[in-house]
Amino acid sequence: MKKILFLPLLLFASAAVCQAKGPKSPKKEIVFVFENDAHSTLSGYAKIVTLKDSILAETKNVITASGGDFSADFMSRSTLGTKTEGAGIIQIMNKVGYDYVVPGNHDFDFGVPVMEDNFKSLEAVTVCCNFQETGVDESVFAGYSIRKIGGVKVAVVGVATPKTISSRNAKLFSDDDGNLRYTFNEDRLADLVQQNVDEARSVGKADYVIVLSHLGDKKNGSVTSLDLITGTSGIDAVLDAHAHSVIPERFVENKNGEDVLLMSTGLKFANIGLLTIGSDGSVSSKLIPTQDLEPDADTQAFIDALEAAHE
Numbered sequence: 001m002k003k004i005l006f007l008p009l010l011l012f013a014s015a016a017v018c019q020a021k022g023p024k025s026p027k028k029e030i031v032f033v034f035e036n037d038a039h040s041t042l043s044g045y046a047k048i049v050t051l052k053d054s055i056l057a058e059t060k061n062v063i064t065a066s067g068g069d070f071s072a073d074f075m076s077r078s079t080l081g082t083k084t085e086g087a088g089i090i091q092i093m094n095k096v097g098y099d100y101v102v103p104g105n106h107d108f109d110f111g112v113p114v115m116e117d118n119f120k121s122l123e124a125v126t127v128c129c130n131f132q133e134t135g136v137d138e139s140v141f142a143g144y145s146i147r148k149i150g151g152v153k154v155a156v157v158g159v160a161t162p163k164t165i166s167s168r169n170a171k172l173f174s175d176d177d178g179n180l181r182y183t184f185n186e187d188r189l190a191d192l193v194q195q196n197v198d199e200a201r202s203v204g205k206a207d208y209v210i211v212l213s214h215l216g217d218k219k220n221g222s223v224t225s226l227d228l229i230t231g232t233s234g235i236d237a238v239l240d241a242h243a244h245s246v247i248p249e250r251f252v253e254n255k256n257g258e259d260v261l262l263m264s265t266g267l268k269f270a271n272i273g274l275l276t277i278g279s280d281g282s283v284s285s286k287l288i289p290t291q292d293l294e295p296d297a298d299t300q301a302f303i304d305a306l307e308a309a310h311e
Contacts, residue, residue, distance in 0.1 A: 024207050025281035026150030028059045032210065032275035036067030036241030037104065037267050040081035042303050044269025045092050046295030051272055051288060052096075053296070061150040064097060064124075067241030067264075068104025068160065068214040071118055083310045085110040086118045095302050098124035100145065102158035102212040103131070104241060111172050112182065116140075127158030127212060129196045130185040140182075143196040144204075152207040154277070155200035157235075159193050160214045161242050162186035163222045189223045190231035197234040208236045208277055216243025217262065226252060229260045236283050237261040237275055246271065249285045261285055 033052050038044055048064070055062050070093065071086030080088040086107065093101075101124045108115050119126050119141075129143030144157040162184035165173050173182045185192055193211065200206040215225040217240060225240045229252045238260060240247065244267040251259040263285040265271040271287040278284065 024152045026152045030061040030150045030277040031055050033064045034239045034273040036265050037069045041268040045096050046300040047290045047293040049296035049299045050293050063099045066101040068102050069106045072106035072109040085114050090118050090121050094123045100125050100156045102128050102214050103160050104214045105164035128160050130159050130189050130192050134183050144200045146204040155206035155209045157196045158212045194232045211235050211238045213238050214241045217245050218243040229254050235260050240264040248287045
């Protein structure tokens with residue numbers, strides 16, 4: 001049996017640390033348990049529970065988040081997502097107990113109505129500030145959400161890639177006359193994120209702002225997470241997705257010359273990310289390879305039964 005290579009939270013802090021902008025520090029560490037681009041890799045969900053339970057033994061201040069692309073089977077050996085049009089993956093995520101998600105481009109593969117039904121069934125809070133109906137000023141999902149945890153307020157802002165609408169799938173987002181019904185606001189994406197960050201801090205009194213980003217750090221013909229960071233201020237960390245990059249911890253200067261932490265876990269649960277807001281106000285991150293984790297037995301049994309029901 002493999003041993004779980006997980007040590008107490010004092011190992012979360014790495015050599016490079018970004019001092020958060022929040023005026024207060026949490027009473028005890030706050031840990032985001034994060035994954036991105038799972039693409040129906042079902043075994044990873046049982047392992048994320050194992051890791052989360054290990055952290056809960058150290059601190060109750062745990063937030064579980066996904067960077068999107070979970071409800072489709074792109075590059076996966078499982079067919080559960082396709083057979084259930086994503087609904088089966090939602091059931092597993094509810095079993096795990098996610099707190100926040102941002103939609104990825106592949107979460108729209110079965111069309112917007114199916115996506116909306118799936119996300120209504122999801123017990124986590126969906127955040128995405130830039131997905132809107134054309135001509136409607138409000139976003140389809142909440143742009144951000146604030147949670148008081150560890151004695152401080154943490155805001156989570158969501159942003160999805162404008163590349164979700166491509167020439168190949170534009171009809172999924174169009175009316176019967178071929179007019180686009182939805183937009184991801186590529187031309188004002190940074191401004192929308194900035195508005196939500198500013199509101200979270202000024203109105204919501206957030207001490208820390210974490211962005212769930214399905215943008216990716218690689219040039220893809222649209223806005224990247226690097227573009228977002230360099231074009232905004234007030235963000236403490238960006239948990240990134242879409243490009244399938246493996247980024248344990250990287251610091252990028254925002255438009256004010258302040259360091260913003262960037263992290264991404266790769267693809268198909270190769271790693272699980274841990275973002276830690278320390279009791280000293282520091283923000284750090286690291287990746288835990290899932291090969292070092294045993295699956296949680298109860299969660300794995302739930303997944304196995306769900307797969308068997310859809311064979």
